[in-house]
Amino acid sequence: MSKHDAPVNTFSSSPNATKTTRFVVLISGQGSNLQAIVNHARNHSLNASFEHIISNVPSAQGIEWAQRAGLPATIIDHRSFVSRQAFDETLAETIEACSPDYVLLAGFMRILTPAFVRRFRGRLINIHPSLLPAFSGLRTHQRVIESGVSCHGCTIHFVTEELDHGPIIAQAALPVSSEDTPERLAARVLALEHELYPRVVGWLANNQIAFNDKGLVTLRDVNNRHIWKSS
Numbered sequence: 001m002s003k004h005d006a007p008v009n010t011f012s013s014s015p016n017a018t019k020t021t022r023f024v025v026l027i028s029g030q031g032s033n034l035q036a037i038v039n040h041a042r043n044h045s046l047n048a049s050f051e052h053i054i055s056n057v058p059s060a061q062g063i064e065w066a067q068r069a070g071l072p073a074t075i076i077d078h079r080s081f082v083s084r085q086a087f088d089e090t091l092a093e094t095i096e097a098c099s100p101d102y103v104l105l106a107g108f109m110r111i112l113t114p115a116f117v118r119r120f121r122g123r124l125i126n127i128h129p130s131l132l133p134a135f136s137g138l139r140t141h142q143r144v145i146e147s148g149v150s151c152h153g154c155t156i157h158f159v160t161e162e163l164d165h166g167p168i169i170a171q172a173a174l175p176v177s178s179e180d181t182p183e184r185l186a187a188r189v190l191a192l193e194h195e196l197y198p199r200v201v202g203w204l205a206n207n208q209i210a211f212n213d214k215g216l217v218t219l220r221d222v223n224n225r226h227i228w229k230s231s
């Protein structure tokens with residue numbers, strides 16, 4: 001039984017509960033966030049299991065890495081499905097076969113249908129390379145430079161039906177330099193992502209994060225004290 005058979009507006013157990021938190025990770029490319037997350041979980045002995053790594057792109061390098069790391073890894077090529085809905089249905093069934101507590105989108109470059117998002121409500125988490133709500137969508141680093149803003153970064157959020165607008169769990173920021181190109185900025189933000197996503201996965205594994213029906217996110221410390229609530 002998944003932790004999330006419990007209502008989404010309550011913590012289902014105490015922080016640091018002994019139950020292993022089950023993750024499925026969806027990727028489309030190199031999977032550098034996947035690697036950062038799994039390595040962090042292993043190095044810090046998190047009470048987390050990575051039940052399945054799934055890519056919608058057959059050439060995704062992250063799948064090879066997952067196999068070498070001894071993780072169950074599968075390609076579900078979206079191009080072999082007649083519709084977005086049909087792909088999402090197969091993806092959802094494959095995920096649910098693992099009974100995950102959380103589904104992590106880590107460089108998963110495909111928009112999911114509202115039905116899929118509703119099915120995994122409160123369990124679906126994404127990383128986006130900007131400080132949301134600014135610069136939702138694609139080509140964020142290029143657009144940041146063009147706009148002249150002085151601050152950029154990344155956001156980890158629960159996924160809701162509105163693209164890149166779900167409740168925010170955590171953000172990390174950096175100053176934009178006059179020397180930044182889109183490529184340089186992308187590399188700098190990616191390094192931030194590699195710090196932030198593993199940290200959030202640690203909170204999830206410790207059952208420190210809750211998402212309620214009003215879309216608020218609460219973070220507790222390991223002693224069960226509320227330390228942050230979104231507004």
Ligand code: GRF
Nearest residue numbers: 029030031032033106107129
């Ligand atoms: C990351 O910047 C992520 O935010 C974006 O895709 C990029 C590549 O991620 N959505 P990864 O190396 O495949 O984890």
